[in-house]
Amino acid sequence: MDEAFLSQVTIRPMKIEDVETIVEIDRKVVGKPRPEYWKKLITEHPQNPYASLVAELNGKVIGFVVGEVSGWEFGVPDNIGWLTIIGVDPDYQHRGVARKLSEEFVKNLKAIGVKVIYTLVNWNEWDLLKFFREMGFTRGGDMINLELKIE
Numbered sequence: 001m002d003e004a005f006l007s008q009v010t011i012r013p014m015k016i017e018d019v020e021t022i023v024e025i026d027r028k029v030v031g032k033p034r035p036e037y038w039k040k041l042i043t044e045h046p047q048n049p050y051a052s053l054v055a056e057l058n059g060k061v062i063g064f065v066v067g068e069v070s071g072w073e074f075g076v077p078d079n080i081g082w083l084t085i086i087g088v089d090p091d092y093q094h095r096g097v098a099r100k101l102s103e104e105f106v107k108n109l110k111a112i113g114v115k116v117i118y119t120l121v122n123w124n125e126w127d128l129l130k131f132f133r134e135m136g137f138t139r140g141g142d143m144i145n146l147e148l149k150i151e
């Protein structure tokens, strides 16, 4: 773990103005730009200070996590949180940035009473599965993923 590097990485709540940088990081990670997806995601969950965070290095956004806690706006959160998406700029991966983002995310949700955090990962995405396992996530027991193919 590169402690000197990580000590310069700060975590802060996401702002609407971060959207362009996040779209660019997401494009590098998934291979195609998804500006509409991001505009909708960020503007619909604007500045949720607990669950939507960015990692910054010298003022530049290098990673993000977006999650949800129902009811947080009213100060009476449900005890269930969701981690919707996490990503780190490939230029800065494998240096503990996602770990730092995820630890802050968990700490914030815990502080507002969340007891369990769910996330969905594609079975073929071994890197993400490994990452979530390292962060302490295990295979869920009480919820199952249902799907209906309509084409």
Ligand SMILES: CC(C)(COP(=O)(O)OP(=O)(O)OC[C@H]1O[C@@H](n2cnc3c(N)ncnc32)[C@H](O)[C@@H]1OP(=O)(O)O)[C@@H](O)C(=O)NCCC(=O)NCCS
Binding pocket: 029, 084, 085, 086, 087, 088, 089, 092, 093, 094, 095, 096, 097, 098, 099, 100, 126, 127, 128, 130, 131, 132, 134
């Ligand atoms: C998965 C991802 C978020 C990890 O970011 P990162 O900053 O590189 O992760 P970290 O350096 O904090 O890694 C923490 C631990 O997770 C595991 N890990 C991270 N990336 C991994 C990979 N590619 N393969 C296997 N294990 C991995 C490691 O155990 C690592 O600990 P270690 O370095 O001490 O061994 C990043 O690779 C990414 O953005 N991937 C694409 C994400 C994506 O598709 N998101 C959309 C759906 S949610």
